[in-house]
Amino acid sequence: MRTELVEPRLRFSDLKPPPADFRREVVEGLRRPRKALSPKFFYDPEGCRLFEAICDLPEYYLTRTEVGILTEHADSIARTLGQGGALIELGSGNSRKVRLLLEALKPAVYVPVDIAREHLLTASRALAADCPWLDIHAACLDYSQRFALPFLPDTQRKIVFFPGSSIGNFEPAAAENLLRSVAQCVQPDGGLLIGFDLKKDAAILNAAYNDSAGVTAQFNLNLLRCINARAAANFDLDRFHHQAFYNERQGRIEMHLCSEYRQQVIVAGETFNFLDGETIHTESSYKYGIEEFQTLAHNAGFEPDRCWCDRDSLFCVHYFTVSAS
Ligand code: AVI
Numbered sequence: 001m002r003t004e005l006v007e008p009r010l011r012f013s014d015l016k017p018p019p020a021d022f023r024r025e026v027v028e029g030l031r032r033p034r035k036a037l038s039p040k041f042f043y044d045p046e047g048c049r050l051f052e053a054i055c056d057l058p059e060y061y062l063t064r065t066e067v068g069i070l071t072e073h074a075d076s077i078a079r080t081l082g083q084g085g086a087l088i089e090l091g092s093g094n095s096r097k098v099r100l101l102l103e104a105l106k107p108a109v110y111v112p113v114d115i116a117r118e119h120l121l122t123a124s125r126a127l128a129a130d131c132p133w134l135d136i137h138a139a140c141l142d143y144s145q146r147f148a149l150p151f152l153p154d155t156q157r158k159i160v161f162f163p164g165s166s167i168g169n170f171e172p173a174a175a176e177n178l179l180r181s182v183a184q185c186v187q188p189d190g191g192l193l194i195g196f197d198l199k200k201d202a203a204i205l206n207a208a209y210n211d212s213a214g215v216t217a218q219f220n221l222n223l224l225r226c227i228n229a230r231a232a233a234n235f236d237l238d239r240f241h242h243q244a245f246y247n248e249r250q251g252r253i254e255m256h257l258c259s260e261y262r263q264q265v266i267v268a269g270e271t272f273n274f275l276d277g278e279t280i281h282t283e284s285s286y287k288y289g290i291e292e293f294q295t296l297a298h299n300a301g302f303e304p305d306r307c308w309c310d311r312d313s314l315f316c317v318h319y320f321t322v323s324a325s
Pocket of ligand 1: 165
């Protein structure tokens with residue numbers, strides 16, 4: 001690990017996350033009897049732009065609702081979590097949501113964690129300019145793998161902030177593993193402030209992932225453009241369409257790319273056959289009941305402390321403390 005002092009109150013540690021083997025992962029996903037790709041591949045620059053646009057869509061209530069909860073309850077959240085200590089944000093992106101809490105929480109240090117090195121540095125610099133009173137220690141790492149933050153003293157209290165219902169994009173077993181490694185990171189006296197999307201009327205969920213402007217469809221189809229560019233593929237984007245639906249039994253929105261014809265596609269020199277109507281599963285977005293999520297967190301080593309929801313019970317921001325070991 002290399003740590004550099006970027007600005008007087010901004011440090012940067014590169015924990016050198018190994019780059020994903022895009023071609024291999026894509027080819028392996030397409031070889032499966034039920035073709036599937038990882039949603040992590042959505043986020044090329046165009047995918048990031050489209051996701052930002054999704055967050056502002058009228059049907060996509062998640063971002064707006066979570067921002068509303070954090071804004072309305074910032075003081076109550078700060079009283080519950082306590083001030084000081086290290087505030088660690090997983091997948092910090094543009095650090096937009098944490099800004100709503102920083103004034104109230106006054107952490108001793110804010111630790112944005114992200115895999116995208118340049119984006120992390122740019123966002124950290126912008127935050128440092130806006131909050132000259134704040135110590136920032138950015139860490140470039142892949143939090144979906146077991147992680148540690150060796151530059152933080154063992155004695156410092158640690159709270160992980162994981163907003164955005166990003167946990168919903170992990171399969172439940174992987175979500176539990178991730179929370180287990182968070183529990184290890186914040187032991188012995190820390191906690192986890194996490195935002196997750198709640199189970200609700202399927203019509204609301206279906207609308208959120210099938211917006212009338214078609215931005216989610218573009219976001220989904222952009223994955224094929226990425227594969228064409230990065231894995232020498234010849235997907236014809238006019239021959240696939242976006243599909244998203246709530247799978248009630250699994251408690252998740254599923255996004256797929258559906259082949260409109262029987263066709264062949266070449267990816268990295270290998271030919272893949274598609275039946276008419278066959279899909280590639282591109283994302284799952286799990287929705288939880290509060291108790292259901294508490295059980296998941298408990299199994300990972302956390303105890304529920306307090307939660308904040310919006311008036312319509314669309315979204316939940318929950319604080320958990322780490323269980324005594
Ligand atoms: C990033 N993640 C929480 C989003 C979600 O709602 O699962 C990704 C997304 N996919 C389609 N719309 C938004």
